[in-house]
Amino acid sequence: MQTNLAPEFKHTADGQAAEAILRKCVHCGFCTATCPTYQLLGDELDGPRGRIYLIKQVLEGTAPTRKTQVHLDRCLTCRNCESTCPSGVDYGHLVDIGRKIVDAKVERPASERVVRWALKEGLPSPLFGPAMKMGQLVRGLMPASLKAKVPAKQDAGTWPTRVHARKVLMLTGCVQPAMMPNINSATARVLDAAGLQTVVAAKAGCCGAVKFHLNDQDGGKVEMRANIDAWWPHVEAGVEAIVMNASGCGVTVKEYGHILQDDPQYAAKAQRISELTQDLSELLPDLVDKLRTKVSAKAGQIAFHPPCTLQHGQQLRGGVEEHMGALGFKINTCRVEPHLCCGSAGTYSVLNPKIAYELRDRKLGNLGEMQPEQIASANIGCITHLQSGTATPVRHWVELLDEALAG
Numbered sequence: 001m002q003t004n005l006a007p008e009f010k011h012t013a014d015g016q017a018a019e020a021i022l023r024k025c026v027h028c029g030f031c032t033a034t035c036p037t038y039q040l041l042g043d044e045l046d047g048p049r050g051r052i053y054l055i056k057q058v059l060e061g062t063a064p065t066r067k068t069q070v071h072l073d074r075c076l077t078c079r080n081c082e083s084t085c086p087s088g089v090d091y092g093h094l095v096d097i098g099r100k101i102v103d104a105k106v107e108r109p110a111s112e113r114v115v116r117w118a119l120k121e122g123l124p125s126p127l128f129g130p131a132m133k134m135g136q137l138v139r140g141l142m143p144a145s146l147k148a149k150v151p152a153k154q155d156a157g158t159w160p161t162r163v164h165a166r167k168v169l170m171l172t173g174c175v176q177p178a179m180m181p182n183i184n185s186a187t188a189r190v191l192d193a194a195g196l197q198t199v200v201a202a203k204a205g206c207c208g209a210v211k212f213h214l215n216d217q218d219g220g221k222v223e224m225r226a227n228i229d230a231w232w233p234h235v236e237a238g239v240e241a242i243v244m245n246a247s248g249c250g251v252t253v254k255e256y257g258h259i260l261q262d263d264p265q266y267a268a269k270a271q272r273i274s275e276l277t278q279d280l281s282e283l284l285p286d287l288v289d290k291l292r293t294k295v296s297a298k299a300g301q302i303a304f305h306p307p308c309t310l311q312h313g314q315q316l317r318g319g320v321e322e323h324m325g326a327l328g329f330k331i332n333t334c335r336v337e338p339h340l341c342c343g344s345a346g347t348y349s350v351l352n353p354k355i356a357y358e359l360r361d362r363k364l365g366n367l368g369e370m371q372p373e374q375i376a377s378a379n380i381g382c383i384t385h386l387q388s389g390t391a392t393p394v395r396h397w398v399e400l401l402d403e404a405l406a407g
Contacts, residue, residue: 001026021093052091052094055072065106076308082312083311123210151180157182157189168242212259247313281397302373303370307344345381376395
């Protein structure tokens with residue numbers, strides 16, 4: 001795609017990065033076929049190709065409008081289009097640049113600014129845990145829309161205490177310890193059973209995704225640098241990997257090297273952190289042989305929903321199904337639209353609930369064709385979002401493996 005950057009962007013890092021991405025686009029439109037919002041809304045400007053044109057116009061000097069902002073907001077950043085694109089267009093990074101530029105030029109309504117501020121400051125806050133506990137106490141009195149965002153209180157079980165020579169770091173996440181603490185402890189127990197010790201750096205916090213994708217990119221980078229500082233002594237001590245059991249965090253930490261590439265103090269460290277980062281499912285090939293004789297898998301059908309951040313953001317497909325199957329689980333993805341987003345998408349389900357719930361119900365309908373006893377996923381946002389629309393238990397796949405080991 002030919003571009004002619006406006007003078008204000010021509011010599012900026014964002015402008016040059018965006019131009020390089022835009023030049024890969026050949027207008028083919030393959031991306032529209034797999035874009036969830038285009039499928040629901042049928043508007044070219046609510047598909048990747050249309051949003052690319054909008055960003056291109058702004059970079060070439062056209063003044064963005066509120067309409068421009070809304071079309072970019074409606075993007076789930078599921079990156080399904082990246083999996084489909086034959087030209088390798090780096091759409092995820094382009095839309096981050098576009099949103100940043102448009103938000104600097106178009107003022108949002110006050111109500112939106114308040115909600116977005118509450119999300120970006122509240123979710124990573126130390127106060128989120130106490131607030132969630134209070135919400136769980138009165139959960140039964142909540143209206144359905146709010147109750148869907150507050151899962152029932154969960155017992156985390158015990159954290160293993162054995163010491164192993166092999167060690168991995170794990171990011172516990174900003175909301176997961178309060179909402180679903182068993183995911184983290186189940187991860188530690190499964191790794192312990194395979195001879196790996198899970199280490200948590202006390203000062204590591206939010207991965208930075210919440211702020212970064214709500215256009216507080218500077219705030220997100222502060223959190224990223226803090227994590228690098230917290231992890232670095234362990235990296236120097238020789239941990240094997242930095243393990244992510246929330247694929248939304250994993251895709252972000254894997255991009256630290258890209259996001260901080262122009263930071264002279266952190267660029268090299270950020271790249272090393274990205275190289276060490278692995279989704280928990282990437283450890284499964286090593287775990288299967290060590291756990292095979294210890295697992296008592298249940299026979300019931302499990303429907304697996306691979307999060308967009310796993311299958312499109314990290315380009316990891318089929319690993320959970322293959323290796324859990326090798327351990328005796330009957331686990332499969334749905335036959336229809338396994339690539340499609342469930343509508344969670346971080347804070348998207350709060351900011352765009354109508355689209356989010358339409359996508360949720362569409363996904364649950366496709367998963368329901370398998371008549372599963374349980375639904376499994378790999379990201380807390382997808383798990384809570386899907387659970388809000390079904391009575392079928394929705395859990396992280398590592399919790400199922402943990403139960404099978406205990407059994």
